Amino acid sequence: xxxxxxxxxxxxxxxxxxxxxxxxxxxxxxxxxxxxxxxxxxxxxxxxxxxxxxxxxxxxxxxxxxxxxxxxxxxxxxxxxxxxxxxxxxxxxxxxxxxxxxxxxxxxxxxxxxxxxxxxxxxxxxxxxxxxxxxxxxxxxxxxxxxxxxxxxxxxxxxxxxxxxxxxxxxxxxxxxxxxxxxxxxxxxxxxxxxxxxxxxxxxxxxxxxxxxxxxxxxx
Amino acid sequence: xxxxxxxxxxxxxxxxxxxxxxxxxxxxxxxxxxxxxxxxxxxxxxxxxxxxxxxxxxxxxxxxxxxxxxxxxxxxxxxxxxxxxxxxxxxxxxxxxxxxxxxxxxxxxxxxxxxxxxxxxxxxxxxxxxxxxxxxxxxxxxxxxxxxxxxxxxxxxxxxxxxxxxxxxxxxxxxxxxxxxxxxxxxxxxxxxxxxxxxxxxxxxxxxxxxxxxxxxxxxxxxxxxxxxxxxxxxxxxxxxxxxxxxxxxxxxxxxxxxxxxxxxxxxxxxxxxxxxxxxxxxxxxxxxxxxxxxxxxxxxxxxxxxxxxxxxxxxxxxxxxxxxxxxxxxxxxxxxxxxxxxxxxxxxxxxxxxxxxxxxxxxxxxxxxxxxxxxxxxxxxxxxxxxxxxxxxxxxxxxxxxxxxxxxxxxxxxxxxxxxxxxxxxxxxxxxxxxxxxxxxxxxxxxxxxxxxxxxxxxxxxxxxx
Numbered sequence: 192x193x194x195x196x197x198x199x200x201x202x203x204x205x206x207x208x209x210x211x212x213x214x215x216x217x218x219x220x221x222x223x224x225x226x227x228x229x230x231x232x233x234x235x236x237x238x239x240x241x242x243x244x245x246x247x248x249x250x251x252x253x254x255x256x257x258x259x260x261x262x263x264x265x266x267x268x269x270x271x272x273x274x275x276x277x278x279x280x281x282x283x284x285x286x287x288x289x290x291x292x293x294x295x296x297x298x299x300x301x302x303x304x305x306x307x308x309x310x311x312x313x314x315x316x317x318x319x320x321x322x323x324x325x326x327x328x329x330x331x332x333x334x335x336x337x338x339x340x341x342x343x344x345x346x347x348x349x350x351x352x353x354x355x356x357x358x359x360x361x362x363x364x365x366x367x368x369x370x371x372x373x374x375x376x377x378x379x380x381x382x383x384x385x386x387x388x389x390x391x392x393x394x395x396x397x398x399x400x401x402x403x404x405x406x407x408x409x410x411x
Numbered sequence: 412x413x414x415x416x417x418x419x420x421x422x423x424x425x426x427x428x429x430x431x432x433x434x435x436x437x438x439x440x441x442x443x444x445x446x447x448x449x450x451x452x453x454x455x456x457x458x459x460x461x462x463x464x465x466x467x468x469x470x471x472x473x474x475x476x477x478x479x480x481x482x483x484x485x486x487x488x489x490x491x492x493x494x495x496x497x498x499x500x501x502x503x504x505x506x507x508x509x510x511x512x513x514x515x516x517x518x519x520x521x522x523x524x525x526x527x528x529x530x531x532x533x534x535x536x537x538x539x540x541x542x543x544x545x546x547x548x549x550x551x552x553x554x555x556x557x558x559x560x561x562x563x564x565x566x567x568x569x570x571x572x573x574x575x576x577x578x579x580x581x582x583x584x585x586x587x588x589x590x591x592x593x594x595x596x597x598x599x600x601x602x603x604x605x606x607x608x609x610x611x612x613x614x615x616x617x618x619x620x621x622x623x624x625x626x627x628x629x630x631x632x633x634x635x636x637x638x639x640x641x642x643x644x645x646x647x648x649x650x651x652x653x654x655x656x657x658x659x660x661x662x663x664x665x666x667x668x669x670x671x672x673x674x675x676x677x678x679x680x681x682x683x684x685x686x687x688x689x690x691x692x693x694x695x696x697x698x699x700x701x702x703x704x705x706x707x708x709x710x711x712x713x714x715x716x717x718x719x720x721x722x723x724x725x726x727x728x729x730x731x732x733x734x735x736x737x738x739x740x741x742x743x744x745x746x747x748x749x750x751x752x753x754x755x756x757x758x759x760x761x762x763x764x765x766x767x768x769x770x771x772x773x774x775x776x777x778x779x780x781x782x783x784x785x786x787x788x789x790x791x792x793x794x795x796x797x798x799x800x801x802x803x804x805x806x807x808x809x810x811x812x813x814x815x816x817x818x819x820x821x822x823x824x825x826x827x828x829x830x831x832x833x834x835x836x837x838x839x840x841x842x843x844x845x846x847x848x849x850x851x852x853x854x855x856x857x858x859x860x861x862x863x864x865x866x867x868x869x870x871x872x873x874x875x876x877x878x
Contacts, residue, residue, distance in 0.1 A: 258414060265476050266475045316422055
């Protein structure tokens, strides 16, 4: 049985991915700030889903939690970082509070978790690391400066990990979906957005390929 | 729960590469370091797997997310008394170290496996046998004493007079960890063997050869062509060997330089490259041809008695470096079963027939003669064993295991046994039936006493439900 950790497994792409992996016989640790939704997943897949409550901004608890989870899973084949926030930002709003939250959840927390996954996969010489990036990280736009910057940082960090780990037999994959219909994008006008299930499916399928950055286009 | 150093994690595999698990590997160099590693594992709420050189084929020395304590750095020879032939050594001393140290004085390890790389502690924990199993038994029979560290009580020296001696040796590192041992080395007249090959055309001739030579040969082993059918069913090449007593062999043959395996074939092809060639041939049709070619080549003139060094005869598995890589990436399992002599021919023939029916023939089959011993987890029977190398692929894995389970049933129906150093396929009920409920109950009582927190485990122990 293969094993995965999904950070941000309570909603959106993360939740869909947990469900998809569990349906395919994986053992999945669903890590999320809110325990309610992941406990729900546990009820749905009692033998496959292990819920853990954690805020990715609690950086100090990550190394120990990572070891606890891998022990409970009895191994690790796939690590996915899906946690992300995108608060509404007004056109003339420059809120450090919001920007910091975005940076911490979308990027700093990602580094803290990805480092743990990288140490492990570097040691064992197998496995896949996936991060959900975004085409929003390809350039800075007026609407979401911090979100753009966070996703850009994440993609560059992942590229560097890839350059370190590819030679060890580890797949490091950044998925950059276009617009996806998730709770995070609720209320936004997104014509042609990808259903969340589709985004999860693409993420999972690409995870075992020694690829680089995937722009997961949705063509309806 | 405390943290383990994350960079210690490694992919740890059985020698057959078909079973692997990630674990936190520690390589203590002393008893103090070993004890610290155990304390660290306890603090991190982890169980422990004991590992030597990783030469067990299956899952005896691996464990997912466990602390893997590998004894390879405790590798000092502590003393050697050439008058008494007694060698005292630490856990991680290899069979190679043992023969290199003692052969110049005219001594050879009393029991060796088909490779010289296992550690002493690993070899005792699995209680290995060799091609002299019918005469010399298992390695544990040649230990003067063992120093064992038990989770409950710490270090203890055991001698053959202690009941625990025969319970710890062969228990696959699940009761305690062997840290030092004293082995009675075998005095040999030279470093060479006189080897006599016998070409066997079928099963009857195979067993006739063993019977003919068992009263006086020092070593016996036979290779079986698992592809041959009909009149040639069970054909193969039997070898009996005797320590060479001819004075002309004596002096030089005891020098390690005489024993060293050549690094190239015919002085040209580097042997380090040979596994690439083997890999290209590692499929059913080429292996059928290779097995047939091996059989027919033995008909050529010159198939008479010859002289061979102890190393070249004993360590066939080391002759082609990295030969197991021919089975990469999915590996292979070695299936070895031990059947009492009255039923051996019948059971082994049925095993090969089953393989042929399913087109899952073993690429290599090896027949050996054994004798019973007094150890708790004994694999010894007054009979024979057949060892089969079965290639694993993602497509055949389920069918191979199904085949193995059916072969297990056959072996058990004949009162046979299995060898944990090789095993990959036993189910809990198979193991229970093979060693008997009384032995298993005794083991469980010992486990509760010697390792009350059940710290020592392995993937094999979990699979057999003896962890």
